Amino acid sequence: NLLFEEIFSEADLSLLDELICQAETELERKFSDKAYCQLVIYLATVLRRADQGIDSLDLHVDNMKKSIEFSTAQQIVERLEQELDVRIAPSETDHIMLYLLGAKVIKTDHSRLNWDKSHAHVRHDKLYLVAAAMTDEMEKLCGTEFGKEKRRIVEDLTTHLRSAVYRVKYRILQVNPVYVEVRNKYNEMFLRTKQVTGRLEKYIKEKVDVQEISYLTMHFVAGLERVKQITHDKTRIILVCGTGIGTASMLAHRLMNEFNVKIIDTVSCRGLGLVPKDKYDLIISTVDLPGYDQDYYLKVHPFLGEDDYKKLQQRLNLRFPSANKVELSLVNRLIGIVEKYAEINDRQQLQYEMMYEIKRHNERRMERRFEYMxxxxxxxxxxxxxxxxxxxxxxxxxxxxxxxxxxxxxxxxxxxxxxxxxxxxxxxxxxxxxxxxxxxxxxxxxxxxxxxxxxxxxxxxxxxxxxxxxxxxxxxxxxxxxxxxxxxxxxxxxxxxxxxxxxxxxxxxxxxxxxxxxxxx
The missing domain is CATH 3.40.930.10 (Mannitol-specific EII; Chain A)
Structure with missing residues (x-):
C-alpha cells in the first residue's frame, strides 16, 4: 500500500486514463481491465522515474520503431511531457510500446476492417497467414470444418497473437487464471493446439509456454462452439470480462451453446457504462460490478461451474434439455454411419427407437452410478x-x-x-x-x-x-x-x-x- 501511494501520490489519473483511451482508439482495440490497470501503473511509474531523473534500460528494439504501437507510445510520451512539463527518457517510449504490444485485449474494432479490396493487404500480413495455417491444421486434427466461422477464428487468433508474440519474445509472463480448467476439460484440444503452435514457434523462433498455449486453446474451443451454434430468439446479453478476448470469447460461446441468448457486446468494466440500458436484458460478468442492480447482473466464473449453471438456469432458458441434446447428437451420428451402408426406410422411426434404447441404457447406468465426494x-x-x-x-x-x-x-x-x-x-x-x-x-x-x-x-x-x-x-x-x-x-x-x-x-x-x-x- 505504501508503494502504491508513493507511485500515485502525484499522478494525474484522469490524464493517464485519457491517454490509454486514445491509444485504444489509435490501435483499434479495447484493452482488458487487467491490461488497463497495468498500463496505468506503468505510466505512473514512468512519470515517477522522470521526476527523479532515472533512465530505464535500453531494449534495443530499433527494428520495431515503424510499428503503430511505437507511434502511439510516442504520442503518449509527448502528451505527458507537454501536460506535466517533465522530460521522459527516450528509452521509456520503447517500454511503453512493449506494454501496448503485450497488453491483452477484450476485443478489436472489426468495423474498421471490412476485408474489402482496400484492406486486402491485411490478409497478407505474415502473422495472419500463420494464424490461418494454424487454423487449417486444427481443422484436420479435429476432423471438422469451421465453415463460415473460419474467418472469424483466424481474425480473433491474429488479434491475440499480435500481443502474445511480444510477450513470448520479451519474457512477459501472462498466467491464465483458468489454466487448470482448460487442462481438465479440454486437454485433448490443448494437445492439438500445442501441435499447431509449432507453426507459430517456427515463425517467431521462440518456444511458446503452456500458459500461452492454453489461451490459444480457448480461441479454438470458442470457434468449435460457434460452429455448433443454432440461432433462436434469445435473451440479449452484455458480457463483461476483466481478463482478455480469449476468456471472453470462450465464455460467450459456451453461453450461446447452452442457453437461448444473444451476446450483444463484450466489454470491459470501463466500457459498460457506455452501453444503453435498452440494448440488453441482462449483464453477465466475470468480475464484481459495484453499483449495478442484481436484477440485471449475474457474476459467473469464466468456466461456468455448477453453481453458475444453477444461477443462469434461473434467469435463462436452455436451448435444449441437456440429456436430449446429447442423445440426439449421438443418434444422428449413428444414423449417418448407417446411411453409408444401408437404405433407411423411415428415418424418424429409427431415430425414435434409437433414442428410446439410449435413454433406457442411461437410466440403468445412472442407477449404478455413485457420486463420489x-x-x-x-x-x-x-x-x-x-x-x-x-x-x-x-x-x-x-x-x-x-x-x-x-x-x-x-x-x-x-x-x-x-x-x-x-x-x-x-x-x-x-x-x-x-x-x-x-x-x-x-x-x-x-x-x-x-x-x-x-x-x-x-x-x-x-x-x-x-x-x-x-x-x-x-x-x-x-x-x-x-x-x-x-x-x-x-x-x-x-x-x-x-x-x-x-x-x-x-x-x-x-x-x-x-x-x-x-x-x-
Whole structure:
C-alpha cells in the first residue's frame, strides 16, 4: 500500500486514463481491465522515474520503431511531457510500446476492417497467414470444418497473437487464471493446439509456454462452439470480462451453446457504462460490478461451474434439455454411419427407437452410478504429511505408493505418470506449489482413488512459474465422469488460500480431514 501511494501520490489519473483511451482508439482495440490497470501503473511509474531523473534500460528494439504501437507510445510520451512539463527518457517510449504490444485485449474494432479490396493487404500480413495455417491444421486434427466461422477464428487468433508474440519474445509472463480448467476439460484440444503452435514457434523462433498455449486453446474451443451454434430468439446479453478476448470469447460461446441468448457486446468494466440500458436484458460478468442492480447482473466464473449453471438456469432458458441434446447428437451420428451402408426406410422411426434404447441404457447406468465426494476419496489412509523426498520422481512415487498399498492401482501407474512428465513437461503442476499427478485409466487403475501428500522440503518439477512443489495430489480415475465432483471440490480447496495454507502446513491429519469435509458438500 505504501508503494502504491508513493507511485500515485502525484499522478494525474484522469490524464493517464485519457491517454490509454486514445491509444485504444489509435490501435483499434479495447484493452482488458487487467491490461488497463497495468498500463496505468506503468505510466505512473514512468512519470515517477522522470521526476527523479532515472533512465530505464535500453531494449534495443530499433527494428520495431515503424510499428503503430511505437507511434502511439510516442504520442503518449509527448502528451505527458507537454501536460506535466517533465522530460521522459527516450528509452521509456520503447517500454511503453512493449506494454501496448503485450497488453491483452477484450476485443478489436472489426468495423474498421471490412476485408474489402482496400484492406486486402491485411490478409497478407505474415502473422495472419500463420494464424490461418494454424487454423487449417486444427481443422484436420479435429476432423471438422469451421465453415463460415473460419474467418472469424483466424481474425480473433491474429488479434491475440499480435500481443502474445511480444510477450513470448520479451519474457512477459501472462498466467491464465483458468489454466487448470482448460487442462481438465479440454486437454485433448490443448494437445492439438500445442501441435499447431509449432507453426507459430517456427515463425517467431521462440518456444511458446503452456500458459500461452492454453489461451490459444480457448480461441479454438470458442470457434468449435460457434460452429455448433443454432440461432433462436434469445435473451440479449452484455458480457463483461476483466481478463482478455480469449476468456471472453470462450465464455460467450459456451453461453450461446447452452442457453437461448444473444451476446450483444463484450466489454470491459470501463466500457459498460457506455452501453444503453435498452440494448440488453441482462449483464453477465466475470468480475464484481459495484453499483449495478442484481436484477440485471449475474457474476459467473469464466468456466461456468455448477453453481453458475444453477444461477443462469434461473434467469435463462436452455436451448435444449441437456440429456436430449446429447442423445440426439449421438443418434444422428449413428444414423449417418448407417446411411453409408444401408437404405433407411423411415428415418424418424429409427431415430425414435434409437433414442428410446439410449435413454433406457442411461437410466440403468445412472442407477449404478455413485457420486463420489472429495472426502470419500481422500481419507486418513490416503493422506501422508511432511514426507521427505529428494526429487520429483520420489514425490510421484510417494503419492502412488499409498494407492498401490491398497491395490487400487498397479505399479505401472507410477511409471505412466513419470512418463507423462517426461514426454509432455510439467503441465500437471497446476498451481503454485501444487501437483495433480495422474495418467490414463488403462495405465493401471483398478479403482477410483486419490491420495494427498505434503513434502517436508519442496521439490522442483521443472515448472518455471509454479515450482517448487509442496503438495502432491495423485488421482486415479476409472473413466471421464465419476471423479468430476470430487475434482471440482478439490479445485475449491485450491482457490481458498486459507484452507490451502492449512493443508500445506498441517502437522496432523485431523486438520486436513476437517477442511476436506467442509468442501465435500
Amino acid at each position: 472429495l472426502n470419500d476419496l481422500l481419507t486418513r489412509e490416503t493422506i501422508r504429511l511432511n514426507l521427505s523426498c529428494a526429487n520429483w520422481k520420489e514425490a510421484v512415487a510417494a503419492g502412488t505408493a499409498l494407492l498401490e498399498e491398497k491395490k487400487w492401482v498397479s505399479s505401472g501407474y507410477k511409471e505412466a505418470i513419470i512418463n507423462n512428465f517426461t514426454e509432455f513437461g510439467p503441465y500437471m503442476v497446476v498451481a503454485p506449489g501444487i501437483v495433480l499427478a495422474h495418467a490414463r485409466p488403462e495405465r493401471g487403475v483398478k479403482k477410483l482413488a486419490m491420495s494427498l501428500i505434503t513434502l517436508q522440503t519442496p521439490v522442483n518439477f521443472g515448472h518455471e512459474l509454479n515450482d517448487p512443489v509442496k503438495l502432491v495430489i495423485t488421482l486415479a480415475a476409472i473413466d471421464n465422469e465419476t471423479h468430476l465432483k470430487a475434482l471440482s471440490q478439490l479445485m475449491e480447496v485450491f482457490m481458498n488460500q486459507k484452507d490451502l495454507d492449512t493443508i500445506v502446513n498441517a502437522t496432523n491429519k485431523d486438520d486436513v480431514i476437517e477442511i476436506l469435509k467442509k468442501h465435500s458438500k
